[in-house]
Amino acid sequence: MANSKYEYVKGFEQNDTLLPQTWIVIRVDGRAFTRFSQVHGFEKPNDMQALLLMNECAKAVLEDISDVVFCYGVSDEYSFVLRRTCTLYQRRASKLISLVVSLFSASYAMKWTQFFPETELQYAATFDGRAVCYPSESILRDYLSWRQVDCHINNQYNTCFWKLVGSGMSTAEAQNTLKGTTADVKNNLLFEKFKINYNNIPPIFRKGSIVYRKQMDEVVKVEKGEVIKRLRAHIVVEHEDIIHDGFWTAHSYILAVGSKNKQQQALPRPAKPKLPSSLP
Numbered sequence: 001m002a003n004s005k006y007e008y009v010k011g012f013e014q015n016d017t018l019l020p021q022t023w024i025v026i027r028v029d030g031r032a033f034t035r036f037s038q039v040h041g042f043e044k045p046n047d048m049q050a051l052l053l054m055n056e057c058a059k060a061v062l063e064d065i066s067d068v069v070f071c072y073g074v075s076d077e078y079s080f081v082l083r084r085t086c087t088l089y090q091r092r093a094s095k096l097i098s099l100v101v102s103l104f105s106a107s108y109a110m111k112w113t114q115f116f117p118e119t120e121l122q123y124a125a126t127f128d129g130r131a132v133c134y135p136s137e138s139i140l141r142d143y144l145s146w147r148q149v150d151c152h153i154n155n156q157y158n159t160c161f162w163k164l165v166g167s168g169m170s171t172a173e174a175q176n177t178l179k180g181t182t183a184d185v186k187n188n189l190l191f192e193k194f195k196i197n198y199n200n201i202p203p204i205f206r207k208g209s210i211v212y213r214k215q216m217d218e219v220v221k222v223e224k225g226e227v228i229k230r231l232r233a234h235i236v237v238e239h240e241d242i243i244h245d246g247f248w249t250a251h252s253y254i255l256a257v258g259s260k261n262k263q264q265q266a267l268p269r270p271a272k273p274k275l276p277s278s279l280p
């Protein structure tokens with residue numbers, strides 16, 4: 001069939017294919033969450049329910065997109081790592097970013113009342129998104145370390161800041177008190193002035209959250225006194241250190257090439273929503 005005279009407009013589309021064989025990281029970040037958190041009365045500096053909601057949204061993304069192998073979240077942002085062999089949408093950036101952002105945003109609205117049953121959602125939370133390719137596992141890990149260090153630095157500062165404000169300082173006085181202080185000084189301040197041991201603050205605040213398919217040995221049956229185990233994968237949310245080698249050595253399958261089949265086989269497929277029987 002002859003092409004229509006209008007087909008030439010396709011030539012204006014730009015190629016946004018992401019580099020092959022690289023780790024793709026898609027990071028979503030809440031748009032104007034400084035305001036969103038105020039309007040919805042989030043606790044300062046950390047609102048547990050808000051963070052748990054973010055984690056549920058990340059789980060929804062991981063469940064839906066099999067190429068996502070690891071997620072890291074802090075504050076109003078979440079990073080999604082897609083395996084380097086990912087060929088979804090021929091690795092087109094605009095398609096991948098918009099898929100993750102829309103899944104995440106829609107989940108946020110859908111799950112809101114589950115986490116904030118007493119607070120009406122005043123307007124839709126929106127998220128921006130970007131994709132960056134990392135050519136090696138070591139650079140990918142540096143990226144994740146950067147986000148976790150950021151989480152730690154911000155949390156330590158914010159914890160001190162809001163404690164000082166809570167004790168009667170103005171925000172300007174609190175800012176001045178903390179200006180140029182080292183991590184040690186902040187830890188001492190928390191301990192001496194407020195009797196808070198920084199290491200006892202919930203890990204979700206200090207370390208952020210990770211979401212991934214964890215491989216676990218599961219007993220499937222006992223046959224003639226012999227325990228039969230099988231490796232199964234379950235989606236988990238944890239608050240581990242991902243800067244040092246320990247986590248990655250213990251879970252080397254997460255970034256291993258070719259681990260897809262084992263992980264996917266072990267996971268139940270997400271249930272398709274049932275249509276009402278009255279529909280044609």
Ligand SMILES: Nc1nc2c(ncn2[C@@H]2O[C@H](COP(=O)(O)OP(=O)(O)OP(=O)(O)O)[C@@H](O)[C@H]2O)c(=O)[nH]1
Nearest residue numbers: 030031032033034037042043044045046047075076
């Ligand atoms: N009270 C409270 N605020 C939070 C919490 N998590 C995130 N926020 C707010 O969300 C902001 C996130 O920072 P940014 O993403 O840099 O800023 P933003 O206002 O979202 O602006 P853009 O991302 O540029 O659109 C923080 O500065 C806080 O004001 C929380 O648990 N409690």
Ligand SMILES: [Mg+2]
Nearest residue numbers: 029030031033
């Ligand atoms: Mg933001």
Ligand SMILES: [Mg+2]
Nearest residue numbers: 029075076077
């Ligand atoms: Mg942010």
